Amino acid sequence: MSEETVFSTETEALPFELERTPPRADGNGWTRCWAYRDAVLVWAGLLLAWSLLSALVSQGPNPLLPSPAATAQALWESLPELWRGTVASLLILVPGFALATVLGIVTGLWVGSSTRLQRALFPVARVAAPVPPTVYIPYAIAILPTFRLSAIFVVFIGAFWPIFQNAAAGAHALEARHRDSARILGLRGWEYQRQVVFPAALPHIFSGMAVGLGFAFILLTVAELFGANAGLGRFVQYYADFADYPRMVAGIVYTGLVTYLAMTLLDRVRQRALFWLR
């Protein structure tokens, strides 16, 4: 990460986000489907390629590359187990990510709106933030009493820095006219942070949360490889150890789906919260 990271400004859109207004929103179902025909073709092409490729690999009782049908069946059969894994994973992800969001926003806004604090803390942040959070996993597992606690800690560390950095950048980039208005209105301290700095920094904060959520999922699944007895990452590793590849691939597909849903949910919240941005 470059030195500029701490001052990074928000990215305008999440990666791979579709355009804001879907094409021909007034059209009927058919015209709308037609607009996404290329995307549908790509999906169909990918499935076809997967089928063809798996047909070339022998489909014995334990195929190295399971066909889409075998994967779908494994997915169906594993749903109860995957659901229990989802609950176990979310019990780690949600507390870790929520803590990172709250602390990242509070400290980020606080540091970002004070030049003195920025000078004092940004050098430390520049060194600490780029440390790949995965390296904390063995240590966290060694010193914290339970696996869940260590995993929550690691998810927290991974999600915290992007949220902190973006909140700080958002507070730092507060428009002069809003700062002046706040001073004229006599808004100070907590009231100033809550009424002016926080809403003004929200676009940055949501960008940080989107990056942080991505990190949180990576760290969650990696942490689960180390010592979980349930969870999404654990599911994939468990069946990989038994060379049950249909279930393993099903686990990967399912984890992708959960991640996608979480990202979509965050984006919905963002669009509602930022309705005032044109």
Added chain:
Amino acid sequence: MSDGLLLDDVSVYYGAASILDRLRLEVPPGQRVSLLGASGSGKSTLLRLVAGLLKPSRGSLSWGGQPIQGASLERGLVFQDYSLFPWLSMVDNVALAVGKARPQADKAERREGAGHFLRQVGLEQALGKFPFELSGGMQQRGAIARLLALGSPLLLMDEPFGALDPVNRARLQDLLVEICEIARPRKTLVFVTHDVDEALYLGDRVIMLGSAPGRIIADLAVPPPRRRDRRTLFESTTFPRLREQIAAQLHADTLQRLVA
């Protein structure tokens, strides 16, 4: 020490550039002052100094006998651009100011007070609307409502009516005069404008700033009455004479700057 606004030998520099040069100005309480001048004459800088958003490089300012240090509810400012918070509805924007003027008011009372000020500027249809849903002129009226809600005895306005259509402009000019006059004690107004007619209509006094560096080049008294009838004022003989005088001054300043 003056009871009103006092600028004593005030200068502002940005590096080598001199924005305001040794300005002396005294505005007695209750007076309405129009500030005229070409762009770059430091009009906005002057207002920011008085508002306490900017410190002078030299000299001192005081209001009501107290030195000006930082912003205060005593001195409310409306900016040139629409400075409402875009994430708050019009009512909530103005309610912030009501809450500052009357800290003991509860949430419902603040919103009710905000509604009163928004109706005053003709925005009764837009109470729950957000700034992005309104035209520039309506947003600026909201900003004016917010200023009025602060209840400051000294009103500072930086070309607030520049974006308004003529009808709303005249209406708000009258409202502004009315508000300054009915307040007890009367409000003091420092009003920046580009428009000579507006300066004469609103001000008891018109001060012209010359440019590069900003300094006072003329200080004219506008004859009474303080509450003017638009028609009699514009048809009187003094008015065209003052207008000519001001236009000539501004022209001379521009020429001088071109030669220099």
